[in-house]
Amino acid sequence: MTSGSGKNRPNDDLTSPGNGFFVPDLCRVRSVFMLVVSSELMALLLAMAHARGQWIDWSYFGLVSMLVQWTVLTCAALICLARPWLSRRSTAGATLAMVVLVAVDVVVFSSLASTFIYPEPGPERWQATGKSLLIAVIATLMVLRYFYLQHQWRQQKQAEMTYRLTALQARIHPHFLFNSMNTIASLISTRPEQAEDAVLDLSELFRASLRTSERLVPLSEELGLCRRYLALEQLRLGDRLTVEWRTDPTLANQAIPPLTLQPLVENAIYHGIQPRTAGGTIVIESQRSGDYVYLLVQNPLPEPGAQEHQGNRVAFSNTQARIQALFGETAVLKNSRQENRYTVTLRLPWQTVSRYP
Template identity: 65%
Template structure:
């Protein structure tokens, strides 16, 4: 069962338990400082209370870890009550053990001590659960905002070639209806991809298929003016990539690099893996040698860069360069399998 939507963090993980232990030790230290009648801290009180808190924290975390799947199926209220009861029963058991074995007490004084421990444990667990709940709500809101941001960015991608493509298809209807039909299917698949905003990451093979459909349409219009060179390393079909990342780069390469040239030119696409990253390069002629860049090209690149940063963070990089009349855009993506969302194991 997927427990990722449960507001309590996974206490089966070492990091979560370590943070709980550190937090509890800080609280014990503060209580020992307050308890000290002379000096800065009552070390005897600190040692005994620290031992008691570590026992209860570790055992409570273990119990919540074992019952996590059941707790995740409950409502927030029932899960909270269940966790509180687990912690209080755990504190009660260790309190009885400590009072009867380690520090024997009798009568009302013993029960007063136990009642104080239970009340303190109740206040602490309620504050901790409240913190977990607010953190979970904040994380969900953050993820929703990121998804909305990604959807908005992807929805902005509108191929520049729509008008030219429709004219090309219209001219083919009479002379080559089969080719016109194929072009319509390619065009519909491209726009279907631009409207499919639910996928954050797709396999590289699917993105390359969209690119080939796009280039097939442009080849109908440009003919011999468009030359393509593919250099694709094997074994990267499942590499994760945001949808419509490579296709806009090819669109810009043709719109700004091939179309202005009467003789046309070559667009080169290279995909290779190196270490923990995958590199994608798109190269095209640069008719303008003055170092300027078209406004539409800058907007498209900024769009892609924003999407990469939102999904991958710092490891994802977009770079562009111009050298000897060749314009190059390079993408660096973390090596990630689109199906498992994990880094694939590479052979040495």
């Protein structure tokens, strides 16, 4: 299994799901801030509706604001403490429990506030408490409904993304199978040990292409697949292929989607080395700058008159779709042509992933 850690984690916002429970973690600082701002806006609306002959009844706003803030913060704290218990209940059961909790909390604080507003017992005190309770229950149900719909939407988007990633990864299969098999067949009689190594390299590549359960792997593992692929191509191309590695060993645990670099290296072979009579040099580089890791694959441009194949753009767009589905806008894939060299640059957020048995 894999586990990731690093600076670029998902944002801790108010609507972020946690542990499959549809209500977000209200213990987080940003969640508390959003609750305070939202409740203050609600108090402002109530003060505007209550005002007579002016825009806002500031005295009423102060009282309502104090009551709403105390109620919202205590309810958030209670829900936060009860979260482990609530997450084990059904959606209906958890909703009912939270509504009851909010109702009890509102009755307590509203009763205390009513004693200051209405010193003498009377129907006004009970009416104010009843209105506060009704408003709180309606608002709670609306907020919980919003959280539930957001949770359902996020689950659906996650399922769609997982399906899309699996489909994209399944499409990225090395199309050098027949060339590799022919090379292996020619080596069996003359160099059986190299033929055996080539079979192992080929099996590892196809095993990786069929392994769709892992979303992120260490960069060292992805580079290992690139080395196996290049070893196979070296048998076919011989001296026409030269590889220059400029990789940073400290980035071995950088998280990367499986089969991200290998298709780019494959493109460098088929569109930069193979069409050239003299072959050329492929440069594979990794470096870190701040909160980002940059991976570069560079190859010589085809000779004048060579036609660019559609597969080059397909592999590029597939890889781009995969990294953006996993990392969002922080991941960038771009290409450039300069001084007869074609360079593909992949930028990923600095995030580590470790492999455990």
